[in-house]
Structure formats: structure tokens, C-alpha cells
Amino acid sequence: MQVWPGQAYPLGATYDGAGTNFAVYSEAARRIELCLLHDDGSETAVELRETDAFVRHAYLPGIMPGQRYGFRVHGPYEPERGMRCNAAKLLLDPYARAISGKVDWSEAVYGYHFGRPDSRNDLDSAPHTMSSVVVNPYFDWANDRPPRHEYHHTVLYEAHVKGLTMRHPDLPEELRGTYGALAHPAVIGHLTKLGVTALELMPVHQFVNDHRLVNDGLSNYWGYNTIGFFAPHNGYASGDRGQQVLEFKSAVRALHEAGIEVILDVVYNHTAEGNHLGPTLSFRGLDNASYYRLSDNQRHYTDTTGTGNSLLMRSPHVLQLIMDSLRYWVTEMHVDGFRFDLAATLARQFHEVDRLSSFFDLVQQDPVVSQVKLIAEPWDLGEGGYQVGNFPPLWTEWNGKYRDTVRDLWRGQPRTLAEFAGRLTGSSDLYQDDGRRPLASINFATCHDGFTLHDLVSYDEKHNEANREGNRDGETHNRSWNCGAEGPTEDPEIVELRERQMRNFIATLMLSQGVPMLSHGDEFARSQDGNNNAYCQDNALSWVSWPEPGKPPPSLLEFTRRMVWLRRDHPVFRRRRFFHGRPVEGTHDELSDIAWFTPHGEEMRARDWQAQHARALTVFLNGEAISEPGTRGERITDDSFLLMFNAGAHPQEFTVPAGHGAQWRMVVDTARPEVLPPGSGSQFAAGDRVALTGRCLVVLQRPA
Secondary structure, three states: OOOEOOOOOOOEEEEOOOEEEEEEEOOOOOEEEEEEEOOOOOEEEEEOOEEEOOEEEEEEEOOOOOOEEEEEEEOOEEHHHOEEOOOOOOEOOOOOOEEEOOOOOOHHHEOOEOOEOOOOOOOOOHHHOOEEEOOOOOOOOOOOOOOOOOHHHOOEEEEOHHHHHOOOOOOOHHHOOOHHHHOOHHHHHHHHHHOOOEEEEOOOEEEOOOHHHHHOOOOOOOOOOEEEEEEEOHHHOOOOOOHHHHHHHHHHHHHHHOOOEEEEEEOOOOOOOOOOOOEOOOHHHHHHHHHEOEOOOOOOEOOOOOOOOOEOOOOHHHHHHHHHHHHHHHHOOOOOEEEEOOHHHHHOOOOOOOOOOHHHHHHHHOOOHHHOEEEEOOOOOOOOOOOOOOOOOOOEEEOHHHHHHHHHHHOOOOOOHHHHHHHHOOOHHHHOOOOOOHHHEEEOOOOOOOOOHHHHOOOOOOOOHHHOOOOOOOOOOOOOOOOOOOOOOOOHHHHHHHHHHHHHHHHHHHHOOOEEEEEOOHHHOOOOOOOOOOOOOOOOOOOOOOOOOOOOOOHHHHHHHHHHHHHHHOHHHOOOOOOOOOEOOOOOOOOEOEEEEOOOOOEOOHHHHHOOOOOEEEEEEOHHHOOOEOOOOOEOOOOEEEEEEEOOOOOEEEEOOOOOOOOEEEEEEOOOOOOOOOOOOOEEOOOOEEEEOOOEEEEEEEOO
């Protein structure tokens, strides 16, 4: 076999049409072998003799796409000093573009013998672990163009590749649960009809099923257990010798053709190697101390993620890995943005969360990554980890305070009106001071983590027994309300109230300033039987149950569609700037762009906001006073709206405020299972009374 010196950059395995260049970083290694793996279980070892800046490299002519490989690292094994090199362990390439196989959890993949954590284990892990794969980078993107929807035109839809498609009746069985299913017309048709503009996919980076879960007959279904930051998860493809790359790219191309962006939920805060008792799969064996945050006792790891380890965010090699991965997914895989799991950990250069950390500096100046959608989950499990509102101006955030406040309002908590008003109008208290706008707030009532929308209104307590952790896992304080019965019931009053509450949440979400995010299956009232932490449930409990062919779709689906399109048709619900609360100069209407009223039609005063019993208000949105230009500099105008919220348990009459136009027409009443067609709703004038049932939202519209 010919072995040429090759290049130290780019890292990973790079095929050029005639052969492949291999490059891998390790400062801890004394010697690294590239192992070419053969289908009969044998391997050919090639020592990487060339070294530049701790990058070992070689070029091998004739090595083609589909070739499986791994690394064996010879170096110090001194766990007490944070060093865990062991040449008996076949290691994944951190830059592998595809990964083959899975871990079978033999004792051989661990650095110690079971029951003896201080021992050294020299069993060969190759027959029991995953391998890296050389891929052909070429793909015919044809005329692919990223949709590039601006945030004020964006409706996010969080989904799981398998969970969304596994039970779809119109998909061929062999396609269900795969990237190919995302590209199927039945799935794309549902998303476009719903009004979705961006599909936010739960983790598709190659992940590992935890040893404990496998032993319990479960799996790491959600996928927040990454081991390959460049490789699409092989379990969502028809093959794993590079086929996953082609199928993922094909799905992105099809979604783009339908005008739907693809955003990836990415996990750069930790890896699947876990704590000091975890397996040796890649980073740990290559250079443990360079990749992970070690505690003062270097045998152990600093963990702010709840998974056993945290990546070392002050390491230039970790930062390079993350930035190279992000650029790769944008430039080579054509994705349109990222949602960063437990993003506060990415800002921990040392102990505290620092918004001026090197990671944010690198993102800010990067000409590729800075131009796509960047969404933070702005918290982690470490001290000071709750950072909602504290990310830099380039970023948007999952607004956990929006979720909590909206839930509190509709379950009837006292003294929630003032904070609810702030969340409804874009959370200026969180985002205005640092120059961000309402669109920095990603608004959601539910997501993958927690109750589904149906379960939010059906359970007071979590019911996670299926996870086999004694119901100890998952959030205990869910701000949920079961409407009078725990779980399934045939009581018609409770069933009707639950349906109304689900409509309340959907309507509130679509009428709020910011960017709305739906959780997959909520439009069908999907239930997980009260499980609020279904991370390990790769089965019908977590998969979306689609309507049966030939049967009418659930009424909530049509209601959700109509609310999404009401939002998309009216810029007053998706402003790019915060409300002024006063008349806007240069407009035809002398009224404020927003005003707040009691149910009696009187302007809200300080005591009204703080009254313990207050659970109702009217919001006036002035479509004549949108103080922002259109894309061509034109003045934007819209119809005006009155939003009447009655979060109390009892019916209440609302008075249409005086001075805001003579004719209003009802377009939404969540006491009814449909959004009213244009021109069909009842008409009201100033001073008229509108009867709202308990826990209900009514929307009145006035033409511009």
C-alpha cells in the first residue's frame, strides 16, 4: 500500500477522486495508527508518521468512498492525570462524515473491567464498536436555494425524524422513520398546508444508545447523546456506508423546493462518552484532557449538562471542531440554522456563563455561521445556568419565560396579567435593552421536553413509569392542569374544556409577537399518556399518530391551520419592532399602536394589573400604526384587532372599547372548534357587549 505524507488540513477523511487524505488531532498521543477495516473483521494498520501542530496525517491513494476506518492511539493511560489513551480501543474519527454500525456494549469498549474501575482493560473494542466511513462529497444540488425566510415570516415546527413519520399511513413502510420520509409529498404537503416555514429537527448527528437503556430494553430515542458531529445518524437511513449522507441531502433539497427551511437541534455541550465510568469511543481515547472539562481530581469530569461530561469550551481544538462542524452542515449539507441544546454550557469558558466567551466571538465573525438562524436553549444544569434573555444580539432564544407565563395564565394562576402582557408583546424586558427585537423570542407552549399539548391539559402529574426510573425522572413542576380529571375521561364537560384549552394555547401562540414554534403532533392532540420525559421511548408512545385514511381530521388540526394563516396574513401579529404604547408619528390613526382595557372597556390601571383575582383583559392592536417599513421601504398597514382574554373559570361579558372604530367582526372564538370564515362572524360596535365563556379567547377584527 502506498502512503504519502498528505496534509494536516482539513481534518478527517477527505476523498479527492483518486484517494483519501486522513488527518486527526491529538496532543496526548505518542503514536497513532489509521486502521482500515475489512468486511471479514480484519484490519490494515497504517502509522500516521507526519505531524504538524499535533495533527497526524497521511494520504492513501486508491482509498475510496465506503471504506471503513478508525484510529488506535498509543500514549499514556493515567486517569488520575486525565490521560486515557489505549491502543486496544478502536476510536471514531471526530471529523467522520459518516459512521457505520453501533455499539454492542461489550466490556471491551470500556477502559476498565466491570466492577474494577481502577483497572486497565486491554480487550480489543473493534468488533464491538462503530467505525468511521470515507464518503464522496459530491452531490447534485442542482438549483437548490435556501428559502431564507426572515424571522417575522417564520413558523417553526419541532419534529423527530422517526417520530413524525413512523406511523404515517401514506408512507411506504420501508420509508417510515427515515430521512427519505421527510422528503415524501405526504409529509411535505402536511407541513406546507399547516403553514410551517421551518422544520426544526431533533438531533440527527450520529448518536449512541446508552448502555443502561439498552439493558432495560429502551433506547436514546431523542438523540441528545452525540458521538459524531459531522455524521448524519445512520439509524435514519437505508444504509450506513455513506447512504445516510445522500439521503439527508436529498431530504433537505426536497424541503427547500417546498419553501421549508431545515434547522438542526445540535448538541455541542457534551458527548456520548459519559463520565469517568463511560465507554472509550473517540475523544476520550484521542486526547481526553483537550476535549473535556476535567474536575480538580482529573479522573473525573465537570458536568453542567447532566450527562456525565462537558466539552472544554476554552480549548481551541474544541472550538475549531464546533465551528468546522457548523460550517460543514451549512455549506455541504445546506441546512438553514441551528438550535443549540443547553447553550449556556457553550458559554462556560471557565466556571460561570459568559456572554463574551470565545464561542460567541467565533460565531459573530464567521461569514458562514453568522448568516444562518441561531437559536439558543438558554440554560443548562450548572450554577447560574438559567440565561433567558442574556444571549448576544445575533441570537434568538427558546423563551422559557413565555412558556411558563402562558401556562400560568390559562390554568388560572393569580397575578399573571402583567407578565403575560410582556410575553404577548415580545418580551421587551428580556430583549430590548441589548438591541434585540421581538423576533429574538422563540415562543412555545410545548416542545419535545415535557408534556404534549394534549397532556398539558389532561394531567396534573407526570406519569413516567415506562422509563423504568421509578417516575423520578422528568420535570415535577409542569404548570399543567388536568381540567378536573387525571388522564383519560369520558366526562363531556371535561373533554370540551380540554379541547377549548388546547385552542387557547394555539391561538395565544399565533397571536403573540415573536416567532411561534409548534411541537410535532400537537395539531392532532397527540398524547404520551402523561409521560413528560419520553427520551427513551422509541415506540408508539412517542410517535405521531396521524389521522386514519377516510376519516375526518381532528378539528384541532383545522383550527391550528387557520390560526397559522391568520398570523401569516396579518403583519400586526408579527411586528419586527416593539410596541411604543403611544401614537405613532405620521400615521392616519391618532391612537396608540397598542392599548390595554379591562373587560368593562376601561383602560387598565396599575391596580388592575396587580389585582389577585384579575384573569381577563382586552388588547387593542392598531394595524394603522405599525412603525416599520416594508422590504421596499413602503409603509405597512393592516387591519386592527381586539384580543379578549378570559382566563377565569366563569363566563364574562366584555365591552368593546370606545374610540377604536365603529365596526368589529368576530374571527376567533376558542369556545368554538373553528376559526370563522371571513365575513361570517357576528358584528360589534363600540359599547357593545361580547359574551365569553370561561377560559376563552375571542378575536375581533376591524378592516383597515
